[in-house]
Amino acid sequence: MPNYESSNPCGGCRTRSLRCVIDRHSGFCTECLASTRKCDKVVTAEDFDRAGRMLADLRRQVDEADAAVLRAKESAHEALGREIRLRKQLQLAEKRYADLAERERLSIEELEQMQATESSPSGPSTAPSGSSGDAVPFDFDALSPSWVANFDFGTGPTTVGSSSSS
Numbered sequence: 001m002p003n004y005e006s007s008n009p010c011g012g013c014r015t016r017s018l019r020c021v022i023d024r025h026s027g028f029c030t031e032c033l034a035s036t037r038k039c040d041k042v043v044t045a046e047d048f049d050r051a052g053r054m055l056a057d058l059r060r061q062v063d064e065a066d067a068a069v070l071r072a073k074e075s076a077h078e079a080l081g082r083e084i085r086l087r088k089q090l091q092l093a094e095k096r097y098a099d100l101a102e103r104e105r106l107s108i109e110e111l112e113q114m115q116a117t118e119s120s121p122s123g124p125s126t127a128p129s130g131s132s133g134d135a136v137p138f139d140f141d142a143l144s145p146s147w148v149a150n151f152d153f154g155t156g157p158t159t160v161g162s163s164s165s166s
């Protein structure tokens with residue numbers, strides 16, 4: 001909206017027969033503004049109408065700018081959410097890759113171990129296969145009667161594991 005010439009010139013412009021041009025930003029006569037003279041411009045319906053339209057136009061532009069800011073914020077929020085999601089996926093992928101690499105390493109070691117035991121046929125076939133130690137049965141055959149008979153049950157002065165409660 002450019003500056004416009006008022007259809008109702010102010011006193012200063014009328015006496016000097018100047019075009020009374022209204023500054024659209026301030027709403028004052030440019031001639032009077034330039035000469036720092038007090039403008040006696042009487043507000044007309046036209047001025048009022050223009051001022052109203054200018055106000056509405058500025059309000060609309062502010063709303064548009066506001067909406068643009070909101071869209072930018074939503075876009076940034078969306079981009080941030082996407083980044084967070086991707087970072088989580090990356091973490092999982094890295095974990096999985098490391099896990100697979102570890103399993104690959106273990107399977108190679110297992111294969112080498114199997115090949116090593118196969119080369120010695122007399123090797124013990126009852127090697128612990130990773131089960132818990134409690135599951136290994138007690139070897140009762142080791143407690144043969146002769147072994148029990150020959151065992152010294154602590155008849156001497158030194159008692160093994162004296163259970164003197166204190």
Ligand SMILES: [Zn+2]
Pocket residue numbers: 009010011012013014019020021029030031032
């Ligand atoms: Zn004027």
Ligand SMILES: [Zn+2]
Pocket residue numbers: 010011012013029030031032033038039040041
């Ligand atoms: Zn004026």
